Amino acid sequence: MSPIKWQDIKFVRFLLTGGINTIATYCLYLALLNLLPYIWSYSISYVSGIFLAFFLNRFFVFKEHQGLKTVLLLPMIYVAQYAIGVLIVWLWVMTLELPEFLAPLAATLILIPFTYVLSKLIFVKPKTLSP
Template sequence: MKVESALHILWMKLTNKEFLKFLISGGLNTLATYGIYLALIDFVDYKISYSISYVCGIVISFFLNALFVFKQKVSLRSFIKYPIVYIVQYLINLLMLFALVRIFHIPEIFVPLIVTVVTIPITFVLSRLIIRTN
């Protein structure tokens, strides 16, 4: 009974308005960064393309999350702290990217979408924590 109750509470928290806005924001950010990735992949190695699009995604994400999702004023302090979430996520994503392309032979154009979906809940919690604690 307790597990069901805890799962219900978790589900309610994840489906609140803020989380739904986070998903919309994340969807827009994913489309933008995926477009950047695809635009670059013909000119540079997929790892470099991913890295450049990832950095662009951090900046886009910060502004979307601060202004649209969490309705907070943009501050230099939170902008500087925000990438901390993504440094850890980046290393995990890069490892997953490599494994999915090299070991599991998933096409390079699909892999960034897979690794992004895997890290959504973690990113939500950490983003909210950093943006709200100016």
């Protein structure tokens, strides 16, 4: 049996904190869905999730950051994820005619690998090779 790699532990923590973030933002989405159209509900809950993701990734998942680079690049990752997520949500509801309340969960599941890889790139300092 091979020992668990540090990278595997980070990914598990990423999944756990992602689950917490998903539950929190999904509850917000459902609450807003009673008041607003699904795209607005998704957008507001998504922006809230960006702030929560920063703190969870910074202090629990990667436990490091690259200073201003991390602060500036994380929103860009989430803007890209948001654009793809809105497309997934729209396709889910309008093309596939599936329930609105499940749309953000589908978008989240589809985008997990994309988000993990890019988040790791901006939070974890590259290892330098010793001469």
